[in-house]
Amino acid sequence: MDSRPGIERLEQLLRQLERSPAGGHVSLVGAGPGDPGLLTLRAMHRIMMAEVVLYDNLVGPEILALIPSRAERHYVGKKAAQHALPQDEVNAWLVRLAQSGKRVVRLKGGDPFIFGRGGEEMEALLAAAVPVEIVPGITAATGCAAFAGIPLTHRDWAQSVTFATGHLKSGVVDLDWVGLSRPQQTVVFYMGLSAAAGIADALITHGRAPETPVAVIYHGTRPDQQVLVATLETLAQTINAEGLKPPALLIVGEVVRLYRPN
């Protein structure tokens, strides 16, 4: 089979990407949930052309390996409650680097605009009149669900999907529990592992059936991906029994019944 026409088209697409912003600028690039095959062509191009890369802990090693050796690279965090560098300092560093004329890539797990503080970084850059582009990435919810074979919507089971944070602020997950507890919908919790017991209790208290299935996906799309299935009632106990650690996603809803372990 001759794959040449496809390769030529790919080369043409990559040439078009050469028209990236000139001069000092920042690309906020989404690296996806881990599998390097989920990078977009634009993300890959920006990484390979970068002069400086600031990256987070959720960016996988195969993606970091694409950073050219001539480029400076800096780890800037973050794990829950353990920020390597305060957000204001990351913002100020991005501004300084771009103003010194560098092609800067701010590389983030998933999508920069989904629970990734990309909005805050964009605001800081725009306020300093620094050119900034956003390169979207596959967010953890869609990437991990796809690799686990769990459709987030399904005409029979879920007519909507919500992405929510399970990150505790002052010890409370402050969400619209009444809305999230309605049937026929999927709710995906990011950063929800340590608050899983509270999340399950709140959903049950507000009307979601205790037997509603929940998938917990650790390191989704990566070679060591793990998928556990529980119900709202057994969630906390299952997580404790398996000793799961972040990063993990919780997918709550009837669609989880479609999961088939390999």
Ligand SMILES: C[S@@+](CC[C@H](N)C(=O)[O-])C[C@H]1O[C@@H](n2cnc3c(N)ncnc32)[C@H](O)[C@@H]1O
């Ligand atoms: C600060 S948020 C960043 C989300 C990211 N911007 C995105 O769009 O996926 C970090 C959380 O995303 C989830 N996450 C990211 N990558 C993941 C992966 N490969 N597997 C499971 N969960 C992941 C976890 O809930 C993790 O605690």
